[in-house]
Amino acid sequence: MKRGLVLPLLLLLMVPVKAALSGEAVADATGREIRPAAKVERVYAAGPPASTVIFAIAPEKLVGWTRALRPHEAEFFPEKYAALPELGRLTGRGNTANVEVVLRARPDLIVDVGSTRASLAELAVQVERQTGIPYALFDGRLEATPATFRALGRLMGDVPRAEALAAWFEGELADIRARVERVPQEKRPRVYYGRGPAGLQTGGRGSINVEVLELLGAVNVAAEVRAGLVAVPIEQILLWNPEVILTTDPHFWRRAWTDPAWRATAAVENKRVYLSPHRPFGWFDFPPGANRLLGAWWAGKILYPDAFDIDLRRKVLEFHTRFYHQAPTPAQLDALLGEPGVLGK
């Protein structure tokens, strides 16, 4: 017990020493100059989207996950990284991290990737002051991900690896956009994204939850609704009569086929209700990080099969190798893509 207390106390004494930093100064997404230590060896991710980006650049530098990986997620990572400790999250909805635990992990840098709104920028400044550890905040939108990689690469002293990821990610986004451009407006089906076990929650225009749909230039039936996660009446959905339904909830995916109300939609009638894969991180919606690139390929293939004549298996293999540093086995690929609903009924 006593030993457990000594370490954080010692660390607190070390704070002024840590303040003498000499690394390259890099502006984060809020324009603040972040100046980390000359050599960044340990990075704390403030939320799940930050974990994926840091892990992709330099898995050995991630000090822990915000939430311990469950077995069905852990199998997609090299063993030594899958077993990294759970450190809690500083941002995102609800904060579960203990600042002492963060200190005890001795990070050289704290990184958050996601929203850059004022409250999170303030939190970054506050935690940086409190801990003496530089805290960088980056934009988590898919479009901003290459820039986030480049800035993080400079901060972490991993420019070549980060640049390779940034360039690859840029190429993927450009490829997706080029394919979307080939799809004429009248060939774009009306899509409804259903969340929750009853499928009655959705994301309105500009909501981070439907960023993948916006990247795909898809017709989100709920675009008229305000941004953010909202509940909609089923009658409204019947009025929109979506041609394709995408969901992240397996309960809803099963329910859609039997519930008479959902069966009245064109999507169910034409058997076009799809369930997004969710391992190790969600493909379509959450966590709202770079992991959603796979969701864009997946949804692109579902919505515009002609323009997206891609091999999804290859895409998954490529993404996993770059981001999770482990190529999935054929059996894992089968499990991911063969789950009922992922490629249709």
Place this chain on the structure above:
Amino acid sequence: MSVRRASYLVAAAALAGLAALAFGLGRYPISVPELFTLLGAKLTGSEHALSSTAETVILQVRGPRVLAAMVVGAALAAAGTAYQGMFRNPLVSPDILGVSTGAALGAVLAIFLSLGILMTQAFAFAGGLLAVGLVYAVGSRLRGHDPLLALVLTGVVIGTLLGSAIALLKYLADPYNELPAITFWLLGSLAAITPRDLASATPAALAGLLPLLLLRWRVNLLALPDDEARALGVDTRRLRVVVVACATLMTAAAVAVSGIIGWVGLLIPHAARLLVGPDFGRLLPLAMLMGAAFMLAVDTLGRTAASIEIPPGVLTALIGTPFFLWLFAVARRTW
């Protein structure tokens, strides 16, 4: 015509009018002639020319939801009436012994474990019953106090404990997926009602209501001090168990399908009492009519006013508060 009789008539007429209106209103446009065509065709078993979507909307979506709103409103109001009579206190709501909190904990646990809608409802129902069972078991063992006071205090204390268990689960929940689902459940909504939900909630609510109706005269005696009631030959202890069990059953049945909906069970009985006085036998039917009408009005507004759902908890307070203040100002009867 007496105020009492007028109250029943007005409440019944309002409920009937609202129900007709609620059937006709919705985001999916269905005209009144179409509605009658459909209902006529269904009653006579003949064919109709309406789209199958229109039929689904009426029979599978709007119909069950309108009926569920009435059942939930009536059940919450009836439970509130029973408790307010038993505890001799107009500030008592159906949640006083922890039924809603217990149901919420059950539902939150099921969502936390990603068990799906059916299990969420089952957990909520069981959670509500278990919570009150626990409160009653503990509260009735606390000797040397006024039994009602002991019960209420135990309810408050255990309710707080369950509340912190809910808070803990929310804290541990996945912030992107489970937490929003929990928040939406706790806000309460009839949006996901299906005919099956109606078929499971209604019998449970009726099972709670029937004994209360049969015992309506005796329930009045619970308002008397215990020794006086006993002098009249009523076993107050046993009667109290029955009332608590019935009110709990009704509330749990409602909350399991609707989530937490406040206000109705607290202020509707009070409003009804302002109109017809405290006699349980007179009060119960009026409170149920008013509760059903009120819940129906709120839910209809919530599902039609915008292309998103407006949570009933928000509307109950928004509509209910001025209505209640108005009623309080015009009615002269007191507790």
